[in-house]
Amino acid sequence: MKAAADAGLDTTPLTVASTRAEMREFTTRVLERRTRWNVWVGLLVLYLVATAAVAALVLVALILGALGTETLAEPLRDHALLLSAGTAACLVAAVFIWVAHRMKGKQEELFRLHRFAAANGFDFTPEVKEPDLPGLIFQRGTLRRCSARLRRFGPRPLEVADYTAWIAKGRAGESLHWSYFALTLGQRMPQIVLDARADEGRLLRSTLPVQPAQDRRTPLGGPFEEAFRLFCPPEAEGWARSLFTPDIVARFVGPGKTAFDVEVVEDRLFVYSHLRSLSCCDPQTWRWMSETADVLYARLEDLNDDAAMAAPDPAGADSEAAERPIGFAPPYARLRRPFPVMALVPLLVMVGVWAAALAA
Numbered sequence: 001m002k003a004a005a006d007a008g009l010d011t012t013p014l015t016v017a018s019t020r021a022e023m024r025e026f027t028t029r030v031l032e033r034r035t036r037w038n039v040w041v042g043l044l045v046l047y048l049v050a051t052a053a054v055a056a057l058v059l060v061a062l063i064l065g066a067l068g069t070e071t072l073a074e075p076l077r078d079h080a081l082l083l084s085a086g087t088a089a090c091l092v093a094a095v096f097i098w099v100a101h102r103m104k105g106k107q108e109e110l111f112r113l114h115r116f117a118a119a120n121g122f123d124f125t126p127e128v129k130e131p132d133l134p135g136l137i138f139q140r141g142t143l144r145r146c147s148a149r150l151r152r153f154g155p156r157p158l159e160v161a162d163y164t165a166w167i168a169k170g171r172a173g174e175s176l177h178w179s180y181f182a183l184t185l186g187q188r189m190p191q192i193v194l195d196a197r198a199d200e201g202r203l204l205r206s207t208l209p210v211q212p213a214q215d216r217r218t219p220l221g222g223p224f225e226e227a228f229r230l231f232c233p234p235e236a237e238g239w240a241r242s243l244f245t246p247d248i249v250a251r252f253v254g255p256g257k258t259a260f261d262v263e264v265v266e267d268r269l270f271v272y273s274h275l276r277s278l279s280c281c282d283p284q285t286w287r288w289m290s291e292t293a294d295v296l297y298a299r300l301e302d303l304n305d306d307a308a309m310a311a312p313d314p315a316g317a318d319s320e321a322a323e324r325p326i327g328f329a330p331p332y333a334r335l336r337r338p339f340p341v342m343a344l345v346p347l348l349v350m351v352g353v354w355a356a357a358l359a360a
Contacts, residue, residue: 011283013115055088079357090350101340141165196259254329284330
């Protein structure tokens with residue numbers, strides 16, 4: 001199965017860097033972002049305001065430092081304006097360069113995903129506002145966004161995206177970050193939840209933002225009884241336990257504390273990730289998702305009405321999982337970005353300003 005998945009998924013576009021011409025075309029044609037004069041004016045105004053604010057703080061620090069340092073009191077007092085303005089300008093410039101580097105890295109990741117989607121028959125959308133999805137994580141908060149969404153149509157549809165939302169809590173709030181991949185079922189099903197319990201200290205805690213009803217708790221059986229909890233209505237118990245056998249559940253276990261929640265709702269099957277992005281440039285993650293989707297679709301095709309009514313014996317599940325199941329989720333490898341060397345230039349200039357002022 002792994003060889004078939006690797007052969008059917010071209011992950012080369014995820015690892016090849018882009019050229020300037022490709023990025024320019026991507027940002028204007030796909031992201032629809034064009035650099036205009038008002039953008040540069042806004043950045044200049046932001047730079048000047050930030051520099052003035054930092055300069056005021058540095059000036060206060062220099063005055064306090066001059067009061068407590070007799071040997072440097074005169075140079076600090078004489079060159080206070082120059083030191084405060086120069087230090088602030090260099091620090092803000094370094095921050096601007098670092099932020100621009102991070103934004104460029106994010107655009108690079110989006111471009112590689114766009115190129116990967118084109119090579120493998122996916123539809124790529126940079127951002128979807130207020131997505132109409134039925135799962136647990138999609139019905140909370142405001143400013144709901146799906147980013148870097150890839151969808152594959154056909155007999156075995158697959159959708160992968162990152163999801164964010166803003167949850168208001170009192171005077172403040174918090175940002176909700178999840179990632180998911182979704183399959184389309186051939187029939188509508190009642191809500192079924194496979195809840196992963198993260199190992200945090202001595203307690204096993206749920207990772208889901210909304211907890212399923214406790215009266216629908218169903219024994220999962222097998223070696224993952226402590227790591228996962230199964231919630232489903234009584235009429236779907238046989239179907240759920242026939243789907244979530246030990247070899248299937250093992251695919252939702254990752255290295256360390258990484259685990260994946262699963263939800264069947266309406267005609268969709270969602271696999272949720274809270275600690276790692278699934279719409280990423282890691283070839284191993286994409287191979288794992290493709291293989292896991294194929295295995296799930298094969299199992300779903302085998303689940304007919306008779307199998308759904310007959311729940312497997314938990315004792316039989318234990319004996320079946322006597323050997324370590326295969327298909328565990330791989331470690332997550334982020335896209336490596338080179339260190340922004342240009343950010344060191346303002347810092348070196350700042351050192352030179354201080355050296356010249358104190359030596360004068």
